[in-house]
Amino acid sequence: MTAFLGAMLAAGILLVMSPWVWPPRSRTPPEPLAHSKAGRLLDEAGFAHADRRVLFASTAAAGLLAAAGAWLIVPVPVVSVLAGVVGTLAPTAWLRGRRQKRRRARRGMWPDVCDLLVASVRSGMSLTVAVSSLSLSAPEVLRPAFRSFTADMDASGHFDTSMLRMKATLADPASDRIVETLRMARQVGGIELVPILRALSTSIRADAALRSEIEARQSWTRGAAVLGVVAPWVVLTLLASRPEAASAYSSPEGIMLVVLGAVASVIAFQLMLRIGQLPDERRWLA
Template sequence: MIGGALAVCGALGVWLLVTAHADMSLVPRRWSSALGASPTASPRRLLLGTLSAVAAALAGWTAAWMLFGGFIAPALIAACSAVMPGRSTAARRRWRTAQSRQAWPGLLAEIRIGVAHRNQSIPAALFAAGTGAPADMRHAFEEAARAWVLSTDFESSLRLLKTSLADPTTDAICETLLAAHQIGGVRLETRLRGLAEAAHAEAAARSDARAKQAGARFARGFVALVPGFMAMIGLSIGRGREAYQAPDGQWLVAFSVLAVIGCWLWAGRIMAIPQRKRVFLL
């Protein structure tokens, strides 16, 4: 098992290094998502994701074999463990995106002040406000500002910003700022204030929804750990390990693991906060 996993990992690493300058859109989207990377991720990130998945699978196999013995239960738990690093990385990315989205009301307020009181243009006010953006957003603003300085093409600079942040709120704000820059008007300050209020209302509604779900999310994680503790306690009761190693015990453990995973995924699905779809992609 370990030798085969290491051989597969080594072959995959060689392939990723050879294709380092190739078009990574050829990598399947489902594969990159399972590894916690975006479809356009670099070969290095894909390799690190693959190594993390292999290490998690080996750890899951070892722990399950020590608890239950046999083959069926360890194989199932190893398969489930392999996807955990990717899901954890994706969850952290979603959390950072949610935190960054909450910064837009303050950024829009800075843009409005720059336009109305400092006589700055919309591009200058946008990129000046971007210097105070959160760390996860600042790099995208720096790239867009660099493109603006080199080309003075506000539309292409905003396209670069939208691509880097990949967020529906950013898409809507960038399109509104582009229209305001191209059309202009005497009510520009009022429109910017309304845009900031809309972004603030959306961020507040999402924060309130997450706060209301805090107890349910804690219960979801706690309940998922209970079967593991019960399985460990079962080892000290009578002939616990021998019962787990029996064919019937292996199948019952596998069924229990699948039931816990199904309930976990179902609970996450019904608690998911709806995300707006990106519509300004061109």
């Protein structure tokens, strides 16, 4: 008790003296939520208008539910802690998977958008009308973004701002290039707009075909990685369901074994994914 009171007194004195011992430093302003990593992930996963705090709340809730469920199945503290960590990472992993699916689904649509823009511009339409016409002629998945652009133009009449909002809604590397090309053509003139859009369409189409072929050939690597990681933990769950095994895994040696197994599983899974994963398309113009 004396040691505890002494520690509390020392902590209080340290907190009182902290403004003089560690004076405040000049800090760079925090990154806006709209451009933070969490905000960009939500935008690219299709939740551009979602509150960023929902992601943090769902992360905490998923971790607690995973830990509680693991404790009900396997009453081993270290397993519950690891399940809570995995549950905490689950919402972010789901958003990343959704982002990849959206990009993969839209990858073959952007060349068609470029071709439609070329046809509209060659027919004599202005850029505003050409982009607004995509709300009727573009692929069905992309039409809501172009409808929002039309509504923004009707409300504000400002082409550049409306295009930036549409770029944030689409949140795709290919759409970023198309939007920036149209913005530049609007600002400096569009004499070379049609050849640029044709070259962009050819480049996006070739990149999409190459990525689809490589991903199809290397899809087995991801399946093998998932199977190799999940199988040992299924065996651990079956073993820990027995009281004597649960008590063994609750001992210091059992805790060390489970922790080392978790570390090995994470490292092996990341290595397998690195082997069979293409570099992600980065949004250089975001």
